[in-house]
Amino acid sequence: MFQPLDPLLHSELRLAIMSLLISADEAEFPYIKEQTGATAGNLSVQIDKLTTAGYIEVEKTFKGRRPCTLCRLTPQGRQAFEQYVEALRSYLEVK
Amino acid sequence: MFQPLDPLLHSELRLAIMSLLISADEAEFPYIKEQTGATAGNLSVQIDKLTTAGYIEVEKTFKGRRPCTLCRLTPQGRQAFEQYVEALRSYLEVK
DNA sequence: ATAAATAAGTTTACAATATAAACCAAATTA
DNA sequence: TAATTTGGTTTATATTGTAAACTTATTTAT
Numbered sequence: 579m580f581q582p583l584d585p586l587l588h589s590e591l592r593l594a595i596m597s598l599l600i601s602a603d604e605a606e607f608p609y610i611k612e613q614t615g616a617t618a619g620n621l622s623v624q625i626d627k628l629t630t631a632g633y634i635e636v637e638k639t640f641k642g643r644r645p646c647t648l649c650r651l652t653p654q655g656r657q658a659f660e661q662y663v664e665a666l667r668s669y670l671e672v673k
Numbered sequence: 674m675f676q677p678l679d680p681l682l683h684s685e686l687r688l689a690i691m692s693l694l695i696s697a698d699e700a701e702f703p704y705i706k707e708q709t710g711a712t713a714g715n716l717s718v719q720i721d722k723l724t725t726a727g728y729i730e731v732e733k734t735f736k737g738r739r740p741c742t743l744c745r746l747t748p749q750g751r752q753a754f755e756q757y758v759e760a761l762r763s764y765l766e767v768k
Numbered sequence: 769a770t771a772a773a774t775a776a777g778t779t780t781a782c783a784a785t786a787t788a789a790a791c792c793a794a795a796t797t798a
Numbered sequence: 799t800a801a802t803t804t805g806g807t808t809t810a811t812a813t814t815g816t817a818a819a820c821t822t823a824t825t826t827a828t
Binding site: 680684685686711712713714715718719738739740 | 813814815816817818819822823824825
Binding site: 769770771772773774775776777778779780781782783784785786787788789790791792793794795796797798 | 799800801802803804805806807808809810811812813814815816817818819820821822823824825826827828
């Protein structure tokens with residue numbers, strides 16, 4: 579009947595992060611922060627969770643002299659997102 | 674950019690309850706329990722929250738001698754659900 | 769008749785989660 | 799060189815979700 583919803587994706591902020599990365603493929607921490615309106619702390623924690631799950635990967639580079647945290651989706655992340663959307667359908671579609 | 678997701682609806686079990694009531698218009702506690710696979714306790718709590726929010730209303734009747742808890746959607750509930758689905762789009766649609 | 773089992777929930781205690789405040793380090797600006 | 803800004807991380811707290819324990823009434827079995 580109802581397909582289970584991946585708890586890692588069923589979170590407003592994490593879903594927003596994933597959504598950004600689905601279209602952008604690559605995004606910097608401050609950009610994600612701005613687009614989602616999240617606090618840096620919250621964002622940092624949620625990025626960690628997505629990273630631990632293998633849904634995104636984080637590359638710490640530099641932009642000139644300033645540190646630059648780059649996030650991008652992994653193939654698993656993309657698949658998990660697609661599955662999540664598919665699962666959501668079972669809740670949203672009128673039977 | 675991203676529309677906020679009503680925290681009351683952004684919960685797997687509560688969303689499932691609402692989803693059932695959208696199509697069924699009226700459902701008994703045990704039926705919802707069976708369809709969602711939730712424990713009675715959890716279901717009771719979540720039904721309470723939806724009731725407090727005015728999203729559903731609960732009528733306690735009898736079926737023969739046994740108590741019978743009937744749930745149905747309120748107009749506000751229906752509207753909230755529709756708005757939630759609309760908000761979700763901002764996360765799911767590829768930009 | 770009465771004991772055991774089932775039905776229909778509710779209460780409550782605990783676990784998991786989310787979030788912002790506090791903190792840290794480096795770089796820039798005054 | 800002191801203050802401010804940038805770019806985060808850690809951590810303490812508040813919120814939320816969940817199942818176990820409990821309650822009350824009803825069948826069913828003995």
